Amino acid sequence: MAGASKAASLRVSASAGSNAGIYHGTATPQGLTAGRGRRAREALVFAAGVAAALLALIGTGSVLYPGGRGGLVTLAVPVPGPEDGPRTFYDDPELSYAVASGRRLTRWDAKRAEWLRSRGLVRRNAPERVVMVSGSQPEPCPGDAGDHLMLRFLKNKVDYCRLHGIELLYNREFLHPAMRAYWAKIPIVRAAMLAHPEAEWVWWVDSDAVFTDMDFSLPLAKYAGRNFVVYGWPNKFFVRKSWLGLNAGVFLIRNCQWSLDFMDEWARMGPAYPEEHARWGKTLRDALSDVDSDVACDQSALVYLLLNGWARLGKKTFIETEYFFQGYWKEVVDRLDGVAARYEAVERRTPTLGLRRRHAEREHLRYAAARNAAVSGVVPGPAGGGEMGWRRPLITHFVGCQPCSGGRNPMYSRESCDDGMRRALAFADDQVLRAYGFRHAAPLNDSVRALPFDYPAAHARNN
Numbered sequence: 001m002a003g004a005s006k007a008a009s010l011r012v013s014a015s016a017g018s019n020a021g022i023y024h025g026t027a028t029p030q031g032l033t034a035g036r037g038r039r040a041r042e043a044l045v046f047a048a049g050v051a052a053a054l055l056a057l058i059g060t061g062s063v064l065y066p067g068g069r070g071g072l073v074t075l076a077v078p079v080p081g082p083e084d085g086p087r088t089f090y091d092d093p094e095l096s097y098a099v100a101s102g103r104r105l106t107r108w109d110a111k112r113a114e115w116l117r118s119r120g121l122v123r124r125n126a127p128e129r130v131v132m133v134s135g136s137q138p139e140p141c142p143g144d145a146g147d148h149l150m151l152r153f154l155k156n157k158v159d160y161c162r163l164h165g166i167e168l169l170y171n172r173e174f175l176h177p178a179m180r181a182y183w184a185k186i187p188i189v190r191a192a193m194l195a196h197p198e199a200e201w202v203w204w205v206d207s208d209a210v211f212t213d214m215d216f217s218l219p220l221a222k223y224a225g226r227n228f229v230v231y232g233w234p235n236k237f238f239v240r241k242s243w244l245g246l247n248a249g250v251f252l253i254r255n256c257q258w259s260l261d262f263m264d265e266w267a268r269m270g271p272a273y274p275e276e277h278a279r280w281g282k283t284l285r286d287a288l289s290d291v292d293s294d295v296a297c298d299q300s301a302l303v304y305l306l307l308n309g310w311a312r313l314g315k316k317t318f319i320e321t322e323y324f325f326q327g328y329w330k331e332v333v334d335r336l337d338g339v340a341a342r343y344e345a346v347e348r349r350t351p352t353l354g355l356r357r358r359h360a361e362r363e364h365l366r367y368a369a370a371r372n373a374a375v376s377g378v379v380p381g382p383a384g385g386g387e388m389g390w391r392r393p394l395i396t397h398f399v400g401c402q403p404c405s406g407g408r409n410p411m412y413s414r415e416s417c418d419d420g421m422r423r424a425l426a427f428a429d430d431q432v433l434r435a436y437g438f439r440h441a442a443p444l445n446d447s448v449r450a451l452p453f454d455y456p457a458a459h460a461r462n463n
């Protein structure tokens, strides 16, 4: 793939980003939004104060409050019961989930470790738990069939997570009124860390990203000692200081204090801090080589934060380049038929591997490992896919297509986006349907056909 064409195509996400606010129906003047945000924030702070006061009272055992017909009513209040286990940070009324204007959470590593111990969940050599977090807007999608597409994107994540023993948290709320569109991920990722102390990792995956390799598992051992994993192009990031040097649409972040502080720093560049956010818009435009907007987006903020803080943050950050931790859809979709054909040919030629059709879905990962062994070195390219070769890409990311709003970047035709998305989703579905004995009649056909019992060997005989 030529560097120039990639640079041109990747620029698309610039417009994708700047469009994003529009489809959330926030075409309000900046000042109005900021004012409303501030008031809402104050209301939140106030509400938090009330909640803390109430919890403090709950701690004393009961609350007296005026009610009923003019009398005082004693309210029985819940206290942690024996089935709740020992008290932990959850019982601390000072605990704050706030992404903006809130207290910073401290000593999270100790709190989390204590919670794990109190629940008997500390196990040596246990696989690290991953919670995948994704989400889309609160309102119905304005685009034609936008909601149907979002359902298919969600179904794709449900499939991947079921096959890999990953829990999926799908969010459709803006947890902070100002953190909308592409900024909305920060509050939910932070909240997910606190709500899932059992998870070592939180894996953010944009709603418009499709898992196109149901076999590939995250190489977590490779990320030991790192806290933040993101896909990137080192030359574009380090040398050209391009805001497209990293892709913020998919990232893996360790559930630890470092990450909370990192997300906090990142969030402080966003619209929850209107004055700083406005200044950041100009700073990012000056500091990065190719930003064409005065409004700071999450990705340019991330690039700047990591670039300028590399001495401090770099040793905990892993820029993934080896496989398609997220792959640009234009580099992927036209290859998918060829990928499917190559995998099928390998499986047909190697009947001894036992990659037969009928097996419990629960055993998927064993079959995935066998298939990986069969295709490695035969089908060129890295496991998890890459810019070269014919391996299945782990994630195909439809940047610029905007399936929910339909407001795709004008440099793409409707057909290229729509067919590309349907092709990738069906490519993934076929990998899942196979355990049930079916596959799509054709890449862009929603009908299915039954597979012979020993597909793909039988398929070879029939041909």
Ligand SMILES: *[C@@H]1O[C@H](CO)[C@@H](O)[C@H](O)[C@H]1NC(C)=O
Residues within 6 Å of the ligand: 441, 442, 445, 446, 447
């Ligand atoms: C889809 O496949 C089915 C079954 O092979 C076929 O009958 C149908 O005509 C196909 N639809 C399209 C739109 O090609």
